[in-house]
Amino acid sequence: MMFAQLNLNPAIVKAIKVCGYTQPTPIQERSIPEILSGKDIVASAQTGTGKTAAFVLPTLHHLSQSPSHRKARVLILTPTRELANQITTATSTYGKFLRFNVVSLVGGTSYHQQFRNLSRPVDIIVATPGRLIDHITNHRLDLSAIEVLILDEADRMLDMGFIDDIKIIAKKTSTNRQTLLFSATVDNRVTRVINQLLKNPVWINVSDKELAPTQIKQEAYIVDNMQHKTKLLRHFLTNQQIFKAIIFASTKVNVDNLAKDLYKLGLSTAALHGDLKQNIRNKTIERLRQGKIQFLVATDVAARGLDIDDITHVINYDLPKFSEDYIHRIGRTGRAGKTGTAISFVLPIEATHLKRIERYLGQPLSFTTVSGLEPTRQLTMKQDKWKSKKKKTRPHDKNNHHQKRKRHANSKRSHST
Numbered sequence: 350m351m352f353a354q355l356n357l358n359p360a361i362v363k364a365i366k367v368c369g370y371t372q373p374t375p376i377q378e379r380s381i382p383e384i385l386s387g388k389d390i391v392a393s394a395q396t397g398t399g400k401t402a403a404f405v406l407p408t409l410h411h412l413s414q415s416p417s418h419r420k421a422r423v424l425i426l427t428p429t430r431e432l433a434n435q436i437t438t439a440t441s442t443y444g445k446f447l448r449f450n451v452v453s454l455v456g457g458t459s460y461h462q463q464f465r466n467l468s469r470p471v472d473i474i475v476a477t478p479g480r481l482i483d484h485i486t487n488h489r490l491d492l493s494a495i496e497v498l499i500l501d502e503a504d505r506m507l508d509m510g511f512i513d514d515i516k517i518i519a520k521k522t523s524t525n526r527q528t529l530l531f532s533a534t535v536d537n538r539v540t541r542v543i544n545q546l547l548k549n550p551v552w553i554n555v556s557d558k559e560l561a562p563t564q565i566k567q568e569a570y571i572v573d574n575m576q577h578k579t580k581l582l583r584h585f586l587t588n589q590q591i592f593k594a595i596i597f598a599s600t601k602v603n604v605d606n607l608a609k610d611l612y613k614l615g616l617s618t619a620a621l622h623g624d625l626k627q628n629i630r631n632k633t634i635e636r637l638r639q640g641k642i643q644f645l646v647a648t649d650v651a652a653r654g655l656d657i658d659d660i661t662h663v664i665n666y667d668l669p670k671f672s673e674d675y676i677h678r679i680g681r682t683g684r685a686g687k688t689g690t691a692i693s694f695v696l697p698i699e700a701t702h703l704k705r706i707e708r709y710l711g712q713p714l715s716f717t718t719v720s721g722l723e724p725t726r727q728l729t730m731k732q733d734k735w736k737s738k739k740k741k742t743r744p745h746d747k748n749n750h751h752q753k754r755k756r757h758a759n760s761k762r763s764h765s766t
């Protein structure tokens with residue numbers, strides 16, 4: 350299928366051409382016609398599948414069909430500031446030949462500027478729930494004319510404890526609105542939100558087929574201990590031809606320490622985590638995008654949404670706590686049809702944790718070694734044990750995982766990212 354067959358405004362098709370997209374991705378092909386017909390949708394799609402354009406393109410088309418008025422007509426809610434900034438940029442890119450105003454309302458940036466932006470006519474608001482609630486509470490925002498409400502990465506917003514905020518926000522919008530929900534996973538919590546906020550949605554699922562994007566080569570290395578990990582990392586960063594990489598570590602302290610170590614080695618490195626001010630985080634991401642930094646050491650704050658299309662490697666220096674974050678992390682590479690490599694370091698004691706990730710992925714990771722840096726220890730669990738248990742354990746483990754995650758996500762995330 351070609352974009353021209355989707356019946357989008359020609360100004361949007363022209364902008365897509367400028368982006369170099371030749372045809373819609375599966376999520377775009379399936380979502381755009383449903384959204385254009387005015388239906389609510391639930392789309393289960395991973396980041397990296399082109400989901401942003403899947404909801405932005407038809408929404409821009411909808412806006413282009415009737416004249417602007419002063420009040421906002423589209424509201425996009427998203428879990429993180431980085432993602433909000435990217436969606437805002439994508440909206441401007443796809444709508445460059447249309448006339449509309451988009452405003453980003455996220456935490457960590459000046460209220461003053463946001464008040465000024467809101468005093469002008471606005472068509473689209475891209476926001477994180479916390480800051481949006483602040484504006485609603487201060488009577489700075491009227492959402493009564495919202496025609497399209499988009500919940501992006503709904504599962505992550507729920508993980509972050511935004512459920513009540515989302516409900517309050519949805520109540521402030523028009524009851525006739527169209528609601529689009531995008532989520533990497535659809536568990537019981539997401540289903541409850543769907544039942545409460547959406548009307549007879551069409552379900553679109555492309556994630557089962559392509560959980561891990563196939564253009565990403567995945568490798569794992571057993572590491573005896575932290576020293577061994579550090580040696581391997583240095584080997585990769587200094588001897589391999591890595592153009593640009595994100596190195597994920599588990600805590601803010603680990604990120605800072607690792608970034609300092611790499612910097613001392615003379616490598617072009619910066620750190621990114623949730624304790625850094627938003628403007629510093631934005632600058633760091635921009636420097637990485639422009640190639641002024643080669644290696645970004647980050648917590649899972651960089652696991653989702655970050656869209657830089659020339660990241661060639663993702664290195665899991667520490668494995669992610671939550672299996673789905675593995676998918677999100679590696680999705681930072683292999684963007685926009687390019688190839689990428691994901692490297693994971695696994696300590697022998699992490700065998701069970703690794704199995705959980707492999708079950709989520711639906712495939713075992715392939716282990717390899719670097720000559721001269723081979724491990725002296727082995728993982729205790731065997732591959733064939735996993736294979737024989739695969740069918741029985743997957744739904745059970747997934748449920749447990751989500752329950753556990755629900756209980757602990759907020760506190761753990763705030764400590765680690």
Ligand code: AMP
Pocket residue numbers: 369370371372373374377395396397398399400401402654656658684685686
């Ligand atoms: P997303 O899943 O929205 O984060 O998008 C992932 C990447 O795919 C972004 O870099 C987009 O610019 C790119 N992209 C989106 N739609 C297309 C398309 N139809 N063809 C090629 N690249 C695309």
